[in-house]
Each structure stands twice: as structure tokens, then as C-alpha cells.
Amino acid sequence: MSGFHPGQRVAVIAEGTWQEVVAADPAKVFPLPDGIPLATAAGLPLNHFTAHCALVRRARARPGETVLVHGAAGGVGSAALGLCRALDLRAIAVVGSGSKVAFARAAGATEVVCGADWADQVRFLTAGRGVDVVLDPVGGDRFTESLRLLKPEGRLVVLGFTAGAIPEAKVNRLLLRNTAVLGAGWGEIAAREPTYPGTQWTELVVLLERGRLVVPEPEVLPFTEAGAALRRLEDRAAIGKIVLAFHQS
Numbered sequence: 001m002s003g004f005h006p007g008q009r010v011a012v013i014a015e016g017t018w019q020e021v022v023a024a025d026p027a028k029v030f031p032l033p034d035g036i037p038l039a040t041a042a043g044l045p046l047n048h049f050t051a052h053c054a055l056v057r058r059a060r061a062r063p064g065e066t067v068l069v070h071g072a073a074g075g076v077g078s079a080a081l082g083l084c085r086a087l088d089l090r091a092i093a094v095v096g097s098g099s100k101v102a103f104a105r106a107a108g109a110t111e112v113v114c115g116a117d118w119a120d121q122v123r124f125l126t127a128g129r130g131v132d133v134v135l136d137p138v139g140g141d142r143f144t145e146s147l148r149l150l151k152p153e154g155r156l157v158v159l160g161f162t163a164g165a166i167p168e169a170k171v172n173r174l175l176l177r178n179t180a181v182l183g184a185g186w187g188e189i190a191a192r193e194p195t196y197p198g199t200q201w202t203e204l205v206v207l208l209e210r211g212r213l214v215v216p217e218p219e220v221l222p223f224t225e226a227g228a229a230l231r232r233l234e235d236r237a238a239i240g241k242i243v244l245a246f247h248q249s
Contacts, residue, residue: 002026009034011041013049013197018226020246027194030201033208036215043075043218043241045201046186051080052200054135054157054184055087063088065132068122068149070142072109073100075241076159078216080135081108086212089133092125094118094142096236103239107216119145135159143167150179157184162236218243 004010009032014024032041055061067084071077072093084091085108093109095101104112113121122131126149134146134156140163146156147169158181161167169181190197207213218241221229225244232238 002029004029004031009038009041011045013045018223018244028197030198033205036208037217039220039243039245040215040217042243044215045197047075047079047241048083048204048215049190049197049200050076050159050184050186051083051135052204053186053189054159055080055083055089055133056203057189058182058184059133059135059155059157061087061089061133064090066090066092066126067133067135068092068094068131068146069109070094070134070136070138070146071162072104072107072112073239074137074162074236076137077135078103078107078240082213082215083207084108084110085214086207092122092131094122100239103216107240108214119149122149130154133157137161138163139167140165141167143169147173147179147181150177152177153179155180155182157182159184216240220245 003026011030011032012024013028014022030045061067067089069077069080069091072081073095081091081093081104090110091108093104093112095104095112095114098114101112101114111125130149130151132151132154134150136143136146136156137159139161144167150156156179174180204213220243223244223246229242229244232242
């Protein structure tokens with residue numbers, strides 16, 4: 001038995017979700033608390049599972065630490081900002097344009113930096129001490145500069161390579177300051193530990209129900225605009241999460 005009943009509100013991670021009816025593994029179906037709109041729930045699990053995995057399991061971030069979040073106006077980045085606020089972490093958001101600053105602040109950023117001199121801005125905000133954790137879904141030339149910003153025993157967590165280029169680390173830099181580069185491949189852990197997503201969901205729901213975690217409302221587009229939505233994601237022009245709707249009221 002799945003443990004769910006007809007008509008129950010749920011969030012789900014499933015293949016083929018660009019359709020109105022899907023079959024899903026019950027381990028990837030999660031009961032949705034009252035008060036969370038379905039459109040918001042559509043973008044909640046995967047982004048927040050990824051950010052939660054990066055911060056809690058891989059980086060082992062502790063309250064009071066400073067976290068630098070690249071791609072902070074994207075789906076995973078904004079989820080990370082919200083979790084930082086919920087977990088009492090100082091979050092410095094890096095965004096690609098001034099139009100994304102207000103969104104990053106609303107999502108949970110303590111401070112926001114923007115522009116080619118983003119690293120110098122981070123040094124200024126941290127009085128030259130740097131950060132404890134970097135979450136990097138971007139890669140490319142930001143990677144090396146991010147390593148330089150780590151405090152002794154800091155952790156850089158790799159989440160992806162939206163910039164296209166896969167960077168390489170000179171490991172002597174890790175040795176000099178006892179820093180670490182970690183991968184956060186949520187899918188690999190979930191495949192190896194099928195109960196892990198459910199455990200994460202339980203922790204996230206507690207934060208949601210206590211009002212500590214606030215999930216930004218997504219931009220909802222009709223399904224007919226799916227192609228345009230994908231182009232915006234490819235061009236990194238999207239802000240936050242985009243949800244496609246088959247029927248709009």
C-alpha cells in the first residue's frame with residue numbers, strides 16, 4: 001500500500017511530469033502541508049532536496065557560518081537562500097544582474113553581490129576573512145576565485161556547471177588552508193538510500209510549518225509556452241522557479 005488516498009494533496013518527483021497523469025514510486029511522493037499552493041509545491045522537492053543535501057549532509061553547515069551562494073536567483077540557488085535563513089546561516093548571494101538583487105534578498109539572502117568584482121565585494125563584506133561554505137551550481141571561472149574566498153577548513157560544494165565549463169582544482173590550494181571540495185549529487189544518494197528523500201521532506205515540513213522556511217512563489221506559465229520557458233532557462237534569464245500549467249484559472 002502506498003499510504004496515500006485519492007484526492008490527497010502531494011508533491012512528487014517522477015519521470016514524465018510534463019503530462020497530466022503520471023505513475024510515481026510512493027517513495028518519491030510527499031504529503032503536502034495545508035497552505036502550500038500546488039504551483040509552489042511543483043517546484044519545491046527537487047530544488048530544496050538538492051540545497052538541503054548540499055548544506056546539511058555534504059557541507060555540514062553550522063548555525064552562524066557564512067555561506068556564499070552562486071546562481072542565487074535560480075531554482076536551486078533561491079532554495080539554498082531560504083534554507084540558509086531557516087538554519088540561521090548568513091547567506092551572501094551572487095547574482096548576474098541588478099534585476100535579480102531584490103529577488104535574492106526576498107528569497108533569504110543576508111547580502112547580495114553583483115558584477116565582475118563580486119569576489120572583492122565578498123572580501124569587503126567578510127572583512128577579508130572569507131566564507132565557511134560555497135555552494136556552486138555555476139562552475140566555470142568562478143570556481144577558482146571561490147576557492148580563494150574559503151576560510152581555513154572551508155568547504156566548496158559543487159552542484160553543477162550551468163556556465164558550461166567544468167573547472168579543475170589545484171589541490172595544493174586545498175592543502176594550504178585545509179579546505180575541501182565536495183560534490184552534492186542528490187540523485188546518487190537518493191538512489192542508494194531510497195528513504196533519504198522522505199527524511200529530508202520531514203525536516204523541510206517542520207521548517208515550513210514553523211514559518212522558518214518560506215518558499216518563493218514560482219512564475220506560472222501555460223504549457224503552450226514550454227519552449228519559451230526552456231529558452232529562458234538556457235539563457236539564464238529566468239528568476240526563481242518556472243512552473244508550467246496545463247489549466248490556468
